Amino acid sequence: MNHLPRKDHHESGKRPGGTFILAAALWVLLPLLATVSLSGEPKNVAKRYRNEPIRPIPAIVDVDRRKAALGRRLFHDPRLSHDNTVSCARCHPLKRGGTDGLPRSVGIKGTLGxxxxxTVLNSSLNIAQFWDGRAATLEEQIDGPVHNPKEMGSNWKEIVSKLSRDKEYHRLFEELYDTGINAANxxxxxxxxxxxxxxxDSRFDRFLHGDEQAITDDEKKGYLLFKSYGCASCHQGMAVGGNMYEKMGIVQGYFAERGNITRADYGRFNVTGLKEHRFEFKVPGLRNVELTAPYFHDGAVPTLEEAVSKMAYYQLGREIPPRDRDLIVKFLKTLTGRLPETSP
Structure with a gap:
């Protein structure tokens, strides 16, 4: 996986801001330390880009394609929810960038999350799943929405019972798994x-591979600004994020200014119970970010321009000039890659 094992900030007694400042100075080392578990990683990334903080996504991932086809079918099947109305794809529509475009998703019985x-796109590149990182794997993540009464509101006994009555599912599981239909499978x-x-195959990936014409001069300037402002200290690697945790509001108090703090706002604290993890979240990946509005864990920011400005203010303590902001946004739009097929 293209992420660094990360100790929580306070295990070393350092304040989050101190960690951030050190990371900003060392971002160029990150890709050199990263490892890759995906196949298809180019062997000869252009030498002039080998020390960049962002790495290209490989074109191929080595999985059992028959199991993936079965998984696609299940991903789009609303029978995984208690009332047969909510599938994984409802909150993660692939044709919309892997997320539904709502501040908070709607589950069974119209319940607001x-x-x-x-986004589910590139989620395998994350250090963990969910904003607070409470699931270590994609398999573990699936338990969350299945059991959450505000999402699918179901359980595995109920789901296995429903799917076992489907002759096609019965045949497919018997062919692929010795133990047939069960929760683990x-x-x-x-x-x-x-x-x-x-x-x-985003335009920026093609640029990393040496195609100078893949992005415009303005987009190149935006990338340089992205690095010089310090954005790359948290947003790097294949996913351009997703591989570390950071406090929301390092320099300026995001929650103090926003108000109306909810349990979800406590982030990693809800997982570890450690006071120093309050308001910490997994840094989101920025791949396809132009498709995944609204932004932040609370869905409070509707546009990419506003998201860049707020990140500069709350995380860096800087008022970013409109010209710089717009150039960074132009760069971010080069991170949109080849989207997967959207049919079930």
Missing amino acids: DINTP IKDAIATFERTLLTP
Whole structure:
């Protein structure tokens, strides 16, 4: 996986801001330390880009394609929810960048969720799943929405019972799994499919491979600004993020200014119970970011321009000039890659 093992900030007694400042100075080392578990990684990335903080996404991932096809079918099947109305694809529509475009998703019986739904695209590149990182794997993540009464509101006994009555599912599971239809095999198939949801071949990836014409001069300037402002200290690697945790509001108090703090706002604290993890979240990946509005864990920001400005203010303590902001946004739009097929 293209992420660095990360100790929480306070294990070393350092304040989050101190960690951030050190990271800003060392971002150029990150790609040299990263490892890759995906196949298809180019062997000869252009030498002039080998020390860049962002790495290209490989075109191929090595999975069992038959299990992935079964997982695709399950991903789009609303029978995984209690009332047969909500599938994984409802909150993660692939044709919309892997997220539904709502501040908070709507589950069974029209129930509103607690937090913004992150994209499922490139989720296999994340250090962990969910904003607070409470699931270590894609398989473990699936338990969350299945059991959440505000999402699918179901359980595995109910789901296995429903799917076992489907002759086609029965045949497919018997062919692919010795133990047939059960919770572990359902999760394995869905997670296998989700590992195929990479979005390679963005214009920026082609630029990293040496195609100078893949992005414009303005987009190149935006990339330089992205690095010089310090954005790359948290947003790097294949996913351009997703591989570390950081406090929301390092320099300026995001929650103090926003107000109306909810349990979901406490982030990693809800997982670890450690006071120093309050308001910490997994840094979101920026691949396909132009498609995944609204932004932040609370879905409070509707545009990419506003997101860049707020990040500069709350995380860096800087008022970013409109010209610089617009150039950074132009760069961010080069991160949109080849989207996966959207049909079930």
